[in-house]
Amino acid sequence: MTSTDATGAAAGTGVPDDDKLDAGVLKVAGVVVLGIVMAILDTTVVNVALTKLNQEFNTSFDTIQWVVTGYMLALATVIPVTGWASDRFGTKRLFISAIAAFLVGSILAGFAWDITSLVVFRVLQGFGGGMLMPAGMTIMTKAAGPHRVGRVMAVLGVPMLLGPIGGPILGGWLVDDVSWRWIFYINIPLGIVAIIAALRVLPKDAPEPSEKFDFPGMLMLSPGLAALIYGVTKIPSTGTVTDIEVWLPALAGIALIIGFVLRARSAEHPLIDLSLFKDRTYSVAVLSMMFFSISFFGAMLLFPQYFQLIRQESALDTGLLLIPQGLGAMVTMPIAGKLTDKIGAGKIVLPGLVLILAGMAFFTQIEATTPYWQILGALFVLGLGMGATMMPIMSAALATLRQHQVAKASTSLNVVQQTSGAIGSAIMSVILAGLLASKFNVPTNAGQFxxxxxxxxxxxxxxxxxxxxxxxxxxxxxxxxxxAVCVIPALFLPKHPPTSLDAQDEAGEAAPPILVH
Structure with missing residues (x-):
């Protein structure tokens, strides 16, 4: 029989018998979710308001897109700094500061007097929003421990569901019946409540001894990511990758990122710790997240465009039609989180990808008259697959690391997710634009219009x-x-319960050898 110590941990395993999320962890999770849902909700709310903003400021469609693009560039710029800032100032202080920055940006955006001021204030929002997710992931992972990371990631998935479900609906109502300015003002009460709750609930964390900040690394990686995303996001408007507005910033961004990687291999305290990729599980999970984000988030861009262009639905009705996808994810996400801790991420992610492929295959046959009940059913299946895929991949990435590695690991994971999602959206946009242009025999950038x-x-x-x-x-x-390409790295995700290096050390076991490729 296995004996247990006073803490309820089974001897030789380092894993508590009672591994349910206790009240303390749930309170921390609630505060983190409140902060993150504010940023995610705001993103989806703004997307449905672009037409109204275009009319309000009497500007071109390419210009108004910078309300979204500026926010994305700010996210990509600030995320790499989050890992160092978490260690230097503590995750609690960083999380509260991020909410405050996002709140200030929201208030100023609501007061915007022209398109330039709106884009500038959206960038300020992005600086705060970019730090919220990685800081929140770090706080929750440390609070729950490695053996419960799957369940806590399932909780963190709540804002990712509420955003796609509630954002378009809320945005459509505010724009149509209130004022476009309230898509930003709505963050004021949420932000104030989140700051108060964070001050009261989040545990104090002692900042680690300050490492020398990697300024050269920041000057390469952050502008590199921003330039790469800028170039990619110009593809839909230019209609080709050969335009100088696309290839010049994209190549410059790639060169800066390569320079960062080469330097980080020998730097004493790099902005992103590349030694994390010596952990096989982490490397496979990051690769899986990259392909998943490119494919899934790129495809998600197509659904609202189909409803609004082909079926001539309003923004509000489009938001309502997308609800089944969120409902499907709500069904599988908590189950997948629990099973990930029990049997390993690999056994959950692969069936999830099969569901996504099945749902997406339906849309390869979609027509202008396809019955809505069939479309909504396919979206529900897609949601089931997403709920069993995204958060288990994140869980696998963090579950085998030591506590002091989590902050920087979650930072690099979020960099991959944001960058890959932006690239995937651009890929799907340029493919659709090219096909529409060929159908109507017009230039690519005019196809949709x-x-x-x-x-x-x-x-x-x-x-x-x-x-x-x-x-x-x-x-x-x-x-x-x-x-389908995402299935390849997913085959190598762990098919056993996660055990971190910290848990192994506490149990008196030697750490497993680290595979170096």
Whole structure:
């Protein structure tokens, strides 16, 4: 029989018998989720308000897109600094500071007087929002311990579900019935409550001895990520990768990132600790997250465009039609979190990817007259797959690391997720734009506008919607291919319960050898 010590940990395992999330961990999780949901909700709310903002400031579509692009660039710039800041100032102080920065940016954005001021204030929001997710992941992982990381990640997935479900609905209502300024002002009460709750609930954490900050690394990685994302996000508007606005910043960004990697291999305290990738599980999980983010988040861009272009639905109705996807994820996410801790992420992620492939395969056959009940059913299946995929991958990435490695590990994981998601969205956008342009025999950057005008023309409606729907179904074929690629690294995810190096050391066991590739 196995004896247990006073803490309830089974001898020789380092894992408590009672591994449920206790009240203290749930309180911490609630505060973290409150802060993160504010940032994620704001992103989806703004997306449905772009048309109104375009009219309000009387500017071009390419210009108004910077309300979103500026926020993304700020996220990419600030995330690499978060790991060092967590160690230097403590995750509690960093999390509260991030909420405050996001709140200030929200207030100023609500007061914006022209498009330039709005973009600048959205960048300030991005600086705060970029630190919220990695800091929150670090706080929750440390509070729960490695043996409960799957369940705590499932809790962290709540804002990722509430954003896609509630954001478009809330944004559509505020823009139509209140004022576009309230898509930013709505963050004021949420931010104040989150700061008060964080001050009272989050445990104090002693900052570790300060390492020398890697300024050269920051000057390479942050601008490199920003330049890469800038170049990629210009693809849909230019219609080609050969335009200087695309390839010049993208190449400059890649060069800066490569320079950072080469320098970080020998730097004493690099901005992102590349030695983490000596952990096989972490490396496989990061690779899986990269392919998943490119494929899944790129494909998610297509659904609202289909509803609004082909079916001529409003932004609010589009948000309502996307609800089944969030409901599906709500079903599987808590189950997947618990099972990840019990049987390993690999046995959960692979079935999740199969569900995503099944749901996405349906959309490769979608038409202009496909019944809504079939579309909503396929979206529900996609949600089931997403709930069993994303957070277990994150759990696998962090579960085998030591406590002092979690902050920097979650930072690099978020960098991969944000960058890959932006690249995936651009890939799907340029494929769809190219297919629409070829259908209507127009320049690539005019394809969607010409299709929209043709669909609204009663004489051309039937032919136009058929041609446009065919472009969407062909684009979904590429989404299926990209998601299938994600299966390859997922095959190597652990198929056993996670045990961190800290837990092994506490149990008196030698740490396993680290594989170096």
């Amino acid at each position: 010409v299709a929209d005008a043709a669909i609204k023309n009663p004489q051309m409606h039937d032919v136009a919607v058929t041609m446009s729907a065919d472009a969407f179904s062909s684009t979904f074929v590429w989404a299926v291919v990209l998601i």
